[in-house]
Amino acid sequence: MEIEKLKILLEQVKGGEIAVDDALQSLRILPFEDLGFSKIDHHRQLRTGFPEVIFCQGKTVEQVKQISERILAAGHPLLATRATPEMYKAVKEVQPAARYNELGRTITVSRSEEDAGVSGILIVSAGTSDLPVAEEAAETALMMGNQPERLYDVGVAGLHRLISNHEKLLNARVIIVVAGMEGALPSVVGGLVDCPVIAVPTSIGYGASFGGLAALLGMLNSCASGVTVVNIDNGFGAGYSAALINRLSA
Incomplete structure (x- = not known):
């Protein structure tokens, strides 16, 4: 359903039926991906500037793995907090580039290593x-x-x-x-x-x-x-x- 809406929006922009700004506004409120146990908000980055973050506490290893897989498949960077080593191993099966901060209990997958980041x-x-x-x-x-x-x-x-x-x-x-x-x-x-x-x-x-x-x-x-x-x-x-x-x- 979401893909169909995206296609329609794209055609409307190409045909001049809708302005780019209006299309972006529509994208901000498009639906989420429903996994049954979790509803992943793939458009949070468009609204807030950063994608959805996984709070791992209370979730199973398999749930964290599935949510991570869908977030990464959508092209987003991954940040998971309060993660266990077992959760990290599961995510690493999905993305070998995953990194675990054992002290901070976070799992991260960056989009790019090129940007050194802003100081301050x-x-x-x-x-x-x-x-x-x-x-x-x-x-x-x-x-x-x-x-x-x-x-x-x-x-x-x-x-x-x-x-x-x-x-x-x-x-x-x-x-x-x-x-x-x-x-x-x-x-x-x-x-x-x-x-x-x-x-x-x-x-x-x-x-x-x-x-x-x-x-x-x-x-x-x-x-x-x-x-x-x-x-x-x-x-x-x-x-x-x-x-x-x-x-x-x-």
Whole structure:
């Protein structure tokens, strides 16, 4: 059905019955591909600038494999988050070029290796325990055409580690700050820079951190201007937002 609509649109454009802009507008709302257990939105890239991303948590290995196969067959790049090694092996059967970030738990297949990506995004982590979330953010930004810079293990317990990298902070166009425990680091960074700071609370911490809730509330109550907050452990959301900001800034 979708192919038939595309053919009709193409003929209408060729015959001058419809303008190119109107055809593009129609393409934005064309239907999805229904696999029964999943409805793949192949036109998300046309609407938002980036194709659908697979959130693997809760899905079976076979489901991830089938969704990946259809996304790749449509000519889209692939980003799958919260993926297991078993899921990666299954996707690699479909596309040998698939890459797995074991720390960030992401599976990626790029369209091209030619573009080195745009600089401007700096990803800062408070501690080594926060790296899985930080790496998810990094892989997301990378897949969206950026070349993120990493600055890890510079939390408030040793503030001199952060201050010694002051120049990197000042050169960034957008900064992602990933922190657990009490979540203080984004406030510190926000008070040092003149660019947007995206705070990511992680579920790292002892009992009273309540699985990241303490860090989330601390970041939401930040006294530093320019700090915005995504959900607990949401590295993907932070990386996506940072990529959009960097696109506008660049």
